[in-house]
Amino acid sequence: MTTSIAKPKVHHPDLPVNAIGLTRRDYEGSMSTLCAGCGHDSITAAIIRAFYELSIPPHKVAKLSGIGCSSKTPAYFLKESHGFNAVHGRMPSIATGASAARRDLIQIGVSGDGDSLSIGLGQFCHAIRRNVRILYILENNGVYGLTKGQFSASADVGSRPKRGEPNRQAPIDPVLLALNLGATFVARSFSGDKEQLVPILKAGLLHDGFAFVDVISPCVTFNDHDGSTKSYVYTREHLREVVHADLVPEREEISVDYAEGETADVRMHDGSTVRLRKIAPDYDATDRDAAYACIRARQRAGEVATGLLFLGEGAPEMHDNESTVDAPLADLPWDQLCPGSDALDRLMETYR
Amino acid sequence: MNRVNDFAFKIATVNGTGSASANGLLLQAIFRMGVPVSGKNVFPSNIQGLPTWYEIRVNRDGHTARTPEFDLIVAMNSGTYARDIAELQPGGWLVYDSSWPRPKTLQRTDVHTLGIPLARMCTDAFDGSRERILMKNIAYVGALAALIEIDVATIDGLLEEQFGVRKKALLESNYKAVRLGYDFARSNFECPLPIRLEKMSPPDDFILIDGNTAAALGCVYAGATVGAWYPITPATSLMDAFKGFCQKFRHDRASGRNRFLIAQAEDELAAAGIVIGAGWAGARAFTPTSGPGISLMSEFIGLAYYAEVPCVFFDIQRTGPSTGMPTRTQQGDLLLCAYASHGDTRHILLFPADPHEAFHFAAQSFDLADRFQTPVFVISDLDIGMNDWMVPRLKWDDAYRPDRGKVLTAEQLDQIKVFHRYLDADGDGIPARTFPGVHPKGAYFTRGSGHNRFGAYTEDADEYQDVVDRIARKIASAANAVPAPVLRRQPGARIGIISLGGCNGAVLEAVDWFAARGLPVDYLRIRGFPFHDSVTAFLGEHEHVFVVEQNRDAQLRALLTIETGVARDHMKSVRRYSGLPMSRRFVVDGVLEQMQHDDAARQIMAAEQRNGSRMEIPA
Numbered sequence: 001m002t003t004s005i006a007k008p009k010v011h012h013p014d015l016p017v018n019a020i021g022l023t024r025r026d027y028e029g030s031m032s033t034l035c036a037g038c039g040h041d042s043i044t045a046a047i048i049r050a051f052y053e054l055s056i057p058p059h060k061v062a063k064l065s066g067i068g069c070s071s072k073t074p075a076y077f078l079k080e081s082h083g084f085n086a087v088h089g090r091m092p093s094i095a096t097g098a099s100a101a102r103r104d105l106i107q108i109g110v111s112g113d114g115d116s117l118s119i120g121l122g123q124f125c126h127a128i129r130r131n132v133r134i135l136y137i138l139e140n141n142g143v144y145g146l147t148k149g150q151f152s153a154s155a156d157v158g159s160r161p162k163r164g165e166p167n168r169q170a171p172i173d174p175v176l177l178a179l180n181l182g183a184t185f186v187a188r189s190f191s192g193d194k195e196q197l198v199p200i201l202k203a204g205l206l207h208d209g210f211a212f213v214d215v216i217s218p219c220v221t222f223n224d225h226d227g228s229t230k231s232y233v234y235t236r237e238h239l240r241e242v243v244h245a246d247l248v249p250e251r252e253e254i255s256v257d258y259a260e261g262e263t264a265d266v267r268m269h270d271g272s273t274v275r276l277r278k279i280a281p282d283y284d285a286t287d288r289d290a291a292y293a294c295i296r297a298r299q300r301a302g303e304v305a306t307g308l309l310f311l312g313e314g315a316p317e318m319h320d321n322e323s324t325v326d327a328p329l330a331d332l333p334w335d336q337l338c339p340g341s342d343a344l345d346r347l348m349e350t351y352r
Numbered sequence: 353m354n355r356v357n358d359f360a361f362k363i364a365t366v367n368g369t370g371s372a373s374a375n376g377l378l379l380q381a382i383f384r385m386g387v388p389v390s391g392k393n394v395f396p397s398n399i400q401g402l403p404t405w406y407e408i409r410v411n412r413d414g415h416t417a418r419t420p421e422f423d424l425i426v427a428m429n430s431g432t433y434a435r436d437i438a439e440l441q442p443g444g445w446l447v448y449d450s451s452w453p454r455p456k457t458l459q460r461t462d463v464h465t466l467g468i469p470l471a472r473m474c475t476d477a478f479d480g481s482r483e484r485i486l487m488k489n490i491a492y493v494g495a496l497a498a499l500i501e502i503d504v505a506t507i508d509g510l511l512e513e514q515f516g517v518r519k520k521a522l523l524e525s526n527y528k529a530v531r532l533g534y535d536f537a538r539s540n541f542e543c544p545l546p547i548r549l550e551k552m553s554p555p556d557d558f559i560l561i562d563g564n565t566a567a568a569l570g571c572v573y574a575g576a577t578v579g580a581w582y583p584i585t586p587a588t589s590l591m592d593a594f595k596g597f598c599q600k601f602r603h604d605r606a607s608g609r610n611r612f613l614i615a616q617a618e619d620e621l622a623a624a625g626i627v628i629g630a631g632w633a634g635a636r637a638f639t640p641t642s643g644p645g646i647s648l649m650s651e652f653i654g655l656a657y658y659a660e661v662p663c664v665f666f667d668i669q670r671t672g673p674s675t676g677m678p679t680r681t682q683q684g685d686l687l688l689c690a691y692a693s694h695g696d697t698r699h700i701l702l703f704p705a706d707p708h709e710a711f712h713f714a715a716q717s718f719d720l721a722d723r724f725q726t727p728v729f730v731i732s733d734l735d736i737g738m739n740d741w742m743v744p745r746l747k748w749d750d751a752y753r754p755d756r757g758k759v760l761t762a763e764q765l766d767q768i769k770v771f772h773r774y775l776d777a778d779g780d781g782i783p784a785r786t787f788p789g790v791h792p793k794g795a796y797f798t799r800g801s802g803h804n805r806f807g808a809y810t811e812d813a814d815e816y817q818d819v820v821d822r823i824a825r826k827i828a829s830a831a832n833a834v835p836a837p838v839l840r841r842q843p844g845a846r847i848g849i850i851s852l853g854g855c856n857g858a859v860l861e862a863v864d865w866f867a868a869r870g871l872p873v874d875y876l877r878i879r880g881f882p883f884h885d886s887v888t889a890f891l892g893e894h895e896h897v898f899v900v901e902q903n904r905d906a907q908l909r910a911l912l913t914i915e916t917g918v919a920r921d922h923m924k925s926v927r928r929y930s931g932l933p934m935s936r937r938f939v940v941d942g943v944l945e946q947m948q949h950d951d952a953a954r955q956i957m958a959a960e961q962r963n964g965s966r967m968e969i970p971a
Contacts, residue, residue, distance in 0.1 A: 059792040062633070075797060075809070082788035084632060085799035086625065087655050093622040097629020097637065098788070100578045100613045105633065105789050123625070126618040318613075325609045329577035330634035330787065334753065336611055337575040339601040341748040344573070348745050351559035352384070 005031040019055035027052045029076040034069060039191030039217030039232075040139050044076045046194050047108065047137075050201035051078060061106045062098055066091040066120060069146055070112035070139035070217075089120020092127035095134050096318070102328040103319045106205060107134040113154040114144050117172045121153075124174075128181040128210050131315045135204040135211045138174055139191070141219040142230035149222035160227030173299075175309060178212045179292050184314035185211035186291075188306045190239050191218070192232065200308050202247045208269035209317045216304070238304050242280040242294065245308035248273040266311050276308060286312045357387050357412035359547035361424035361500075364436045365489070368400025371428070374489035375406040376740070378496065381506045382410060383560045383742060386552035390416035390857075391740050392933060397585065397678045403432045410549065415864070416742065417857030418735075418933040423547045424500070426492050428470075433458050445545060447495065449488075466541055468495050473532050478525065487529035494533025501544040503551065504534065559745050563736035564640070566707035566746065567666060568593035570714025571638055572601060575754050576664070578637035580615040580626035582645065585678045586734040587668040590640035620645035624652035624665075631656070631663040632798060634787035636718045636754070638664035643672045643685045646692060653727050654693025655800040660774070660785070660823070662721035662728075662757070665689075666714070669733040671931045680931025681734035683853055683902040689729045690881055690911055696820065698827050700728045701881035702834060705856035706736060708743035709879070713835065719755040724830050725785060733902075735854045735933040758784040765791040772796075773807035774819055781826035827882060834880025837887060842872035847943070848894030850887070850923075852878040852908060855900050855934045862939035869956045873943075881911070888916040896950075897923045898943050904929040 007030060015023040027048045032041050051058070058080035065071035067088035074083045086094045091109050098105060116124045116138050127136070142155040151159075154174065155167040178186045185207045189197040197215065204211030216235050218224050224231045229238075250271040264286050266274045276285045283305075284290045291310045298305040315321065325332070363378075365371035372393070379391040389410045396402035409416050424445040427436045433448075433455075440446055442462045448454060450467030459465075470491050474484045497504050507530055515523035537543055568590050571579070581591045595614055602611040617623040623639045630637035641649070646667050656663050671677035672684045691697055700720055704710040713730050721728040765771060765786065773796035774783050783805075786794030796807045804815035805822075840863065847866075851859045856877055866873045876890045891897055891912065899909040906925040913920040926942030928934050947953035 057792075059795060060789050062788045080792040080795045082786075082795050083797035083799075084629070085797065085801060087651050087800055090621060090625045090652065093617065093625025094629035094632070096615060096622070097578060097580065097626035097631070097635075098633040099629075100580075100615065100626065101630040101633035101635030101637070102787075102789055122618050123622055126622065130615070322613050323608055323610050324613050325604070325607075325611055328634075328789075329611065329613060330630075332577065332611055334575065337577065337602070338573055338748075338752075341750045343601065344569075344746060344748045347569075348559055351561045 005033070007031055018052055020057060022052070022055070024048060024052045026080070027058060027078055029074070029079045032073070032076045034072065035221045037220040038069070039141065039215075039219070040070055040073050041076070042191040042194070043137065043139055043197070043215055043217055044073050046197045046201055048077050049194070049198050050205060053198070054202055054205060056106060056205070060104070061108060062095075063108050063110070064091045064095050064098070065110045066112070066115035068112040068115045068144070069219075070110055071115060073110050073139070074108075089115050089118070090123055091115070092120065092123040092132070092136075096127060096130060096132045099132050099134065099318065101330040103133070103324065104328055108205070109134050109136045111136065111138050113138065113140045113142060113152040113174075117153040117174060121172070125177070125181055128178055128183045128212065129315065130318050131184065131209040131321070132318050133209055135201065135207070136213070137201075138212070138214045139217040140174070140214055140230070141217050141223055142228070143219050143223040145219055145222055156229040159229040160225070162222060162225055166227070174212070174214045175295060176292065179288060179295075179310055182314045183212050183310070184209045184312060185308075186310040187212065187245070187308045188214045188216070188304070190216045190235055190306060192236070193239075196241060196244065196306065199245050199247050203245055203268070203274045203308060203311075206247070206268045206270050206272060209314070235304075238302060239306050240280070240298060240303045241307050242278075242283040242298070242305045243285045243307035243309065244277045244279055246275045246277065248275055274308070274311060276311065279307065285310055288312060355423070355547045356550050357410055357552065359423040360407065360409040360419045360421060361426070362408070362422045362436070362439070363406045363426040363428065363492070364432050365404055365406070365428045366431070367396055367398060367402050367404040369489065370486040371404065371406070371489045374493050375408075377490075377493055377507065377510055378502070379408060379740060380510055380560060381502050382408070382549060384506045384510070385503055385549055387549055388412065388414045388416055389742055390418070392418050392735065393739055394932070395679050403429050412552065415857065415861040415936065417861055418935050420932075420935055420937065424545070426496070428488070428492065437463075445499070445547075447492070447499070466499070466537075468492070468533065468536055470533070473536065474529065477528060477532060483525060487525060490526050490529035491533035494530035495537040496533075497530065498534045498537035498543045499541065499545050501548040501550070504530065557745055558742050560740045560742055561707045561746075562589070562738055562740050563704065563707040563710040563732050564590035564668065564738060565593040566711035567640075567714040567730065567732065567737070569597055569746065570711040571718075572597045573748055574636060574715040574718040576636040576638050576718060577612050578615070578627065578630035578635045579612070580617050580623040580630075580637065580639050581641065582617050582620045582623050584620075584642050584645055586670055586738050587640040587642050587645070587666060589738060590666055590668065620648040621652060624649035624663075627663045628652055628656045628661050631721070632661045634759070636664075636722070638666065638718075640666040640668060642668050642670045643688065644675065646685055646688055650693045653699070654695060654697055656727045657693065657697045657699065658695075658800055658823070659798045660725040660783070661798070662718075662725050664717045664721050665727060665729045667729055667731050668737040669731065671929075677931050679734070681854065681902065681933055682929060682931060683733060683855075684904075684907070684929070685731065686901075686903070686907040686911055689731060696824070698824070698882065700724060700726060700827065700830050700834060702728065702730045703852040703879050703881075704730065704732055704736060705853055705877065705879075706743050707741045708746065710736060711746045716835070720830065720833060723755050723757040723782070723833070724826060725757060725782060726827065731853065733854050758782060760784050760786050760794060762791045765793045768793065772805065774803065774805045774822075776805070776822050781822050781829055831880075831882040831884055834882070834884070837879060837884050837890075838877040839886065839890070840875040842867060842874060845872040845874040846895040847871070847898065847947075848874040848876065848890055848896070849898045849900055849939075849943070850876050850878065850890065850908070850912070851900040855902060858934035858936050858939050859900055861936035862943070865936060865940055866943075866956075869959070871952050871956060878908075883912070883915050887912070888918065891916060891918040891922065896947065898926050898946070899923050900926045900934065900939055900942070902928050902934055
């Protein structure tokens, strides 16, 4: 008996199709085996919508993950994409290698707070430094689910577990960390807020570099009780959207009018535009230091700032930095790789 | 005894003083005279100020394995005088810097002492402290040129190639320093010594190259495009060389763009992940490392084995365990690499014996990795990797095309109904694979968790076993695809030696040594793992089997016991694990001392004792 569950393949004939003729069902994967009500399933739905709306051919995508509840989710979307379930905390290096071989791959990585902030903290940081092209989603619930509810490194001080003592160790905030490390795309959202999340994911997929999205995603089984700072109730009460992102595709005219100073347009790699709209009047998502300061100020006030929190300059994307050719290295023809026997004969003269 | 083109000498210096270039000059000059030569750099894990030695052996018959029997020592480091002098053969020559008085305690009456005031001469002849220190080294090259008759014109030629017209002043200084040493030796000693060189026929078909450079070249020629690594002695120079060759051969000057990508990872774990990711996506990818790196990569190696991702690991072994002695050689990672990672794993290993094989095995490793869809290890060591070896010229067959194994193209995927990643369609244990981005039908899920033959996640007992059993069959079938053992037979041999890698030179010389004394010995050199069938046969054919290797725990013998079923006690062990390369004497002594009840062996031992050898017959 196979332990994964395929979804039925019957489509309603009236399902709408996107620009490449695919329905939203074409972007689905197998059935989720996560707990009913898990935040991760909502994120999966948002991912499916983002790919569908961007009309990305699924087979041009590589979906990667590490180990943990979050890392199971790539099985639940994009069944026509190559998937890679790596070892715990080490997905960033697999993504780095895959991107090195095929720079034209559209990569999405799904990780969790244990996977990215404890066992894989080093790889997470260095993938940001290398600015590998990937949409990197951290499904953040503050606990280890598969091993039954231990705190992770993102748990807040004072957050209470279902049983036992509250957490006393300071949390690692992946958003502040990513800003510090020079990430060029940093966002935070909530699994229960698709209107905010989907445009962020779409912008992240178009970003030419490491697009980091921290998504608060409550664990209904181990961390959704009173006293938890990652529960649905707590999250809804304390999240504050400070900036809203909308993706304006290249072919659409920008027609919405906003009062001056309320929006900033950022041109993406493919020619489309991300329009950043201020929700908090003092927030500037294109200024790394100012963004950092605002996020910290909100934290001190007990709030969690959300939105596409930073989009701007930083390190060049890995291939730009390495000056690799435009063609994927994995596809280079033989005559461009092997120098041949004459070159070797000449070279041998220098070893005499 | 004829000592022309048959002796060994050693230069003791302090690291960071520029002696490396002087020693390289000596080696290359002798090489150009056509005399078989080897150079062993015994160096500290340090930037500057610790003792370092360079050992040169010349042998007209081509036996250039390390020997610990030195006929001449250039003692430039007062800190190591005592042990350097102690290592000199009776009747040998001690060259030392006589600028300062030598302590009385360091006298030896059974050797010739040749004092040369190198420091004083260089202080008088050159300005500036740096130049004086550097030229002191070049001056001993000059003195040796006189003493052992290194062709001065050859030395001059090499200096000119090195400095050319661009560094005219430096070239002049070097010329001058060579003559300082040369003239002093000629005027003060009877030159040449009985140990001396004579030109032999020019070695047109030979080069002088280190194994890491040769392996890097193999990677370039096999079409590797992605290299990931974390710096580690003694593997670093492999990636340095790969980078250099790629800049020469894979850099487009007009556009400034590269047809390669080298990632210096944050650690060996990430380096392994990068090459697995690249291999999965269809590039040929490799990582050079050493034992500590393999330890760190082990989790990922298991993933690549189980998920069947091609990738190449170079283990340039150094002395373990733990940090061990990073600048000394060993063969201590055999068991680690054969079964790296938790659970049931077994890996393809290649064992080059010298830089020539390092080049060819490096290239071949990518074919094997692609064909068997699994990690492949090229097991080299510090001695092969970092020392210059005189080996046949590297040649390339332009008809070669990479064997990418079973990879389905977009056209092939178009024609099939459905693709299953781990389905063994033709019964050879190897399924077809696809690259991402090629075709919607090619999609599959790669995972290190339990999966069935269709690539789906499973916790089903039969489905799990079905896949791991097939992988076992697949790896077993590689036994006849790895380089076959090299067998040297002699009529009537009752003794068989099995060895691998860098032991080769010492074993060959030992076999010749025994043959010259009337004792025929067969020799089988293993070049790949899983073991070829002929290995088991060889074990059964000999009354006495000796396994010669460079580790404490007889890892090759353990591997042979596990893999062939031949009893451990049938194989006697000769092990050197001090960090220094294997020598002929060590092999001979190791064999003889375990053959003391054998008449033929006892006769040889008795004869050796009569000849005044240090060999002792065990009680």
